[in-house]
Amino acid sequence: MKIKNNISVSESGFVFDAKTGESYSLNPSGKEIIRLLNLGKTQEEIKEYMLARYDVPDLIVIRHLDDFFQMLSYFNLTVECHDQ
Amino acid sequence: MINKLKLTIAVSGLNNTDNPGPGIPVIRGIRDSELIDARIIGLSYENLEPGIYMSDLVDCTYMLPYPSVGMEAYMERILEIHHEDHIDLIIPNLDAELHTFIKAENILKEHNIKTYLPSLKQLEERNKGNLDTYGQKYDIKVPKNLSITSHNEIGQLDNNFTYPVLVKGKFYDAYMAYNPQEVMVAFNKVSAKWGLPVIIQQFVQGTEVNVIALGDGEGNTVAAVPMRKQYITDKGKAWSGVTLNDPELMEITHRLIKQSKWKGGMELEMIRTKNGDYYLIEINPRIPAWVYLSVGAGQNIPEALTLLAMGKEVKTMTEYEVGKMFIRYSFDLIGNLADFEKINMLRKL
Numbered sequence: 001m002k003i004k005n006n007i008s009v010s011e012s013g014f015v016f017d018a019k020t021g022e023s024y025s026l027n028p029s030g031k032e033i034i035r036l037l038n039l040g041k042t043q044e045e046i047k048e049y050m051l052a053r054y055d056v057p058d059l060i061v062i063r064h065l066d067d068f069f070q071m072l073s074y075f076n077l078t079v080e081c082h083d084q
Numbered sequence: 085m086i087n088k089l090k091l092t093i094a095v096s097g098l099n100n101t102d103n104p105g106p107g108i109p110v111i112r113g114i115r116d117s118e119l120i121d122a123r124i125i126g127l128s129y130e131n132l133e134p135g136i137y138m139s140d141l142v143d144c145t146y147m148l149p150y151p152s153v154g155m156e157a158y159m160e161r162i163l164e165i166h167h168e169d170h171i172d173l174i175i176p177n178l179d180a181e182l183h184t185f186i187k188a189e190n191i192l193k194e195h196n197i198k199t200y201l202p203s204l205k206q207l208e209e210r211n212k213g214n215l216d217t218y219g220q221k222y223d224i225k226v227p228k229n230l231s232i233t234s235h236n237e238i239g240q241l242d243n244n245f246t247y248p249v250l251v252k253g254k255f256y257d258a259y260m261a262y263n264p265q266e267v268m269v270a271f272n273k274v275s276a277k278w279g280l281p282v283i284i285q286q287f288v289q290g291t292e293v294n295v296i297a298l299g300d301g302e303g304n305t306v307a308a309v310p311m312r313k314q315y316i317t318d319k320g321k322a323w324s325g326v327t328l329n330d331p332e333l334m335e336i337t338h339r340l341i342k343q344s345k346w347k348g349g350m351e352l353e354m355i356r357t358k359n360g361d362y363y364l365i366e367i368n369p370r371i372p373a374w375v376y377l378s379v380g381a382g383q384n385i386p387e388a389l390t391l392l393a394m395g396k397e398v399k400t401m402t403e404y405e406v407g408k409m410f411i412r413y414s415f416d417l418i419g420n421l422a423d424f425e426k427i428n429m430l431r432k433l
Contacts, residue, residue, distance in 0.1 A: 018330075
């Protein structure tokens, strides 16, 4: 999964889709995930990173991450990478 | 120091209301120009059009009769104004005026008044009622359209359309209708205001995106800026919008202007579906009211149109700032009864 080129994310977590004109707000975790996606990390790698970083039950982290990835896809902010 | 081009420019569409005409933002673009030193003459139809009272933008305003009085009477008034207050260029900004100004091109030329408008053929082929033919000719997807002139035809719509449909006036207004009864109500409203025919258009689900563009009549797109409305009023007008980076939309715009050799300002209204298809729903044959966003984003379209009309060379503008926004607001102008009296009694302020 990769963030599309036309999506910009500011330091504050404000997301702007230059093609559609839509904008979104990210909380710090969301911003962190987008940063990792932009670094080329896979969803699995991001899961591992978040599990290691937050003292939250695994299932909760995984569920929230899956929700978040689905939301990114639903809002058409991402493209799938075939090498993942 | 640049020698500014001194011009007297007459501009209509001073109705800067919640259904705004493009006149005031056009004037703001011209006022922002570093190449033009303009005296602005406002042309108004109603005595409370806000632009009449904006003395920082409009130097002088004259009242006009509606174009429905006929070309002769209408042009008589234009020439009367011209003899009193020499006009170099007229920028008509209302759909209902365009036919008259295009037909009067030769009369205006004789009096050395310039315009920068599409041809009658270009104007008519993009009429809302001709959208199907237009789509075929220029290879652009358009929603199904039908012009109707009587209630009797509403019953037959089921054969060709699936509800909801849009019921549109020939110049302005559009209502969504979910069944024949709602079409009937909308038909009555629209036809009472804008006359016949009334256009029935298949509703296309998606996001509306718009492009403001300027064609030079030779097939070149001199300027183009795409925008998405972020907030829409109950009249369907943009109250705020943001510039986009949409290469497909720009490609469609450039292709359309190249093929049609469009001359003048225009607005393309398109729907982008979830599948990424673009449907042309309307072409407004003039500068739209959100033109000042294009100025703010780096393309001064009113300035470019003025220079082209005066026979000056204008470089094609390809750059603009993506993510530039406009937000409209309402503002109370304080006026004087004496001014209201003048515009009423003398038809001039």
